[in-house]
Amino acid sequence: MTEEQDHGQTPAPQGSRIDAYVDRYAARAAGMVASEIRALFAVASRPEVVSLAGGMPYVTALPLDLVGELVADLVTRRGPVALQYGSGQGDPHLREQICEVMRMEGIEAGADDVVVTVGSQQALDLITRIFIDPGDVVLAEGPSYVGALGTFSAYQAKVVHVTMDDQGLVPESLAQTLYALKTAGNTVKFLYTIPTFHNPGGVTLNHARRQQVLDICQRAGVLIVEDNPYGLLGFDGEPMRALRADNPDGVVYLGSFSKTLAPGFRVGWALAPHAIRDKLVLAMESAVLSHSSFTQLAVGQYLATQPWREQIKTFRELYRERRDSLLDALEVLMPPGVSWTRPAGGFFVWATLPEGLDSKAILPRAVAERVAFVPGTGFFSDGSGARQMRLSYCYPQPDRIREGVRRLAGVIDQELQLRDTFGTTPPPIPPGVDTPAPDLA
Numbered sequence: 001m002t003e004e005q006d007h008g009q010t011p012a013p014q015g016s017r018i019d020a021y022v023d024r025y026a027a028r029a030a031g032m033v034a035s036e037i038r039a040l041f042a043v044a045s046r047p048e049v050v051s052l053a054g055g056m057p058y059v060t061a062l063p064l065d066l067v068g069e070l071v072a073d074l075v076t077r078r079g080p081v082a083l084q085y086g087s088g089q090g091d092p093h094l095r096e097q098i099c100e101v102m103r104m105e106g107i108e109a110g111a112d113d114v115v116v117t118v119g120s121q122q123a124l125d126l127i128t129r130i131f132i133d134p135g136d137v138v139l140a141e142g143p144s145y146v147g148a149l150g151t152f153s154a155y156q157a158k159v160v161h162v163t164m165d166d167q168g169l170v171p172e173s174l175a176q177t178l179y180a181l182k183t184a185g186n187t188v189k190f191l192y193t194i195p196t197f198h199n200p201g202g203v204t205l206n207h208a209r210r211q212q213v214l215d216i217c218q219r220a221g222v223l224i225v226e227d228n229p230y231g232l233l234g235f236d237g238e239p240m241r242a243l244r245a246d247n248p249d250g251v252v253y254l255g256s257f258s259k260t261l262a263p264g265f266r267v268g269w270a271l272a273p274h275a276i277r278d279k280l281v282l283a284m285e286s287a288v289l290s291h292s293s294f295t296q297l298a299v300g301q302y303l304a305t306q307p308w309r310e311q312i313k314t315f316r317e318l319y320r321e322r323r324d325s326l327l328d329a330l331e332v333l334m335p336p337g338v339s340w341t342r343p344a345g346g347f348f349v350w351a352t353l354p355e356g357l358d359s360k361a362i363l364p365r366a367v368a369e370r371v372a373f374v375p376g377t378g379f380f381s382d383g384s385g386a387r388q389m390r391l392s393y394c395y396p397q398p399d400r401i402r403e404g405v406r407r408l409a410g411v412i413d414q415e416l417q418l419r420d421t422f423g424t425t426p427p428p429i430p431p432g433v434d435t436p437a438p439d440l441a
């Protein structure tokens, strides 16, 4: 090409043979790295492998024929609306229905403050987009949801973890962390928390601590982002009261139909104080113009015509049985020194291995033995979690869960014998950002 033909454009980037544009990406793209264990998860999705890794809801338990009829009927009767662009804030009727769903957790809110999003994952993205400049501080439980950590990393936030125990986030740790950050001159943009049936922790913030967390954040002027996709999937009693129920001005609440209906609709939402809501709508429009009218109306139709509360009960009973299978099998089969959380809802158990074992190093051997889990390091932004792993019970049948634990216990037993014979060795896989694919999040 001559200089004239080039129209003064800069020369093509040198790059590498794998990616010619490697030196042209924005700095933030450096944080977008696929995990080196993704390939292993591709193997783990083979039918002979029991996957305790994935976080996929068991959508087979839905009345799929009825959902099919409802979708067909929607196109026939309301096609011109369902197949048209919608508003950036979301379908007004669906937003009313969302308020009814949130009432189950003690939230009193108006449809005007709800923004419908493409799953709650997009709400997380929008919130991060409107609050975070590179280097800004976000607080999150340690461990935390891998999809949120991926978003925070994409916007170059600095994530500082707050300690969590079997009663959820530890208020004293929150207060101390805030104090230390303030003393060092840092402004915390928000606290990201999953108070109920935590992913991956499997624990729930107890009642007393909820008020403490609200008070601490209010005193420090820190916004809370409450991510609550599992709140209605509790195994005992009534749903927990949401943090948002007790502080409408200090909490942005994120909800989703992914776990109570189906993730394929990609319908979630944010409930936010007015000013933040306005920014979210603008950010939403700049991201996707508007959410799919089709799936919003389909979810609205489902809520209006189907016994959705009963369906949630069905899901809860199904997941409770699977949780019991996992906990019983762990109790009977795991070698001494392994510990784990006992979730009262949701999808996940968080297990800790004995000293000297590394969950990421064990994963290839576990997959060879036809069982998979997610290693703990992906749930921290600071490389912690090497001795931990997330075990999910939402997808496999109870007998498969038991078989998976039997295989995993065998692998851990062998690792312990190796440790006792040869001592500990450094992990063979270099540390990196562990971002499993969406079906594992």
Ligand SMILES: Cc1ncc(COP(=O)(O)O)c(C=O)c1O
Residues within 6 Å of the ligand: 055, 118, 119, 120, 121, 122, 145, 147, 194, 199, 227, 229, 255, 256, 257, 258, 263, 267, 268, 441
């Ligand atoms: C804690 C948490 N937040 C958000 C999401 C995103 O869910 P969705 O975008 O399907 O609503 C997930 C998905 O697993 C999750 O576990």
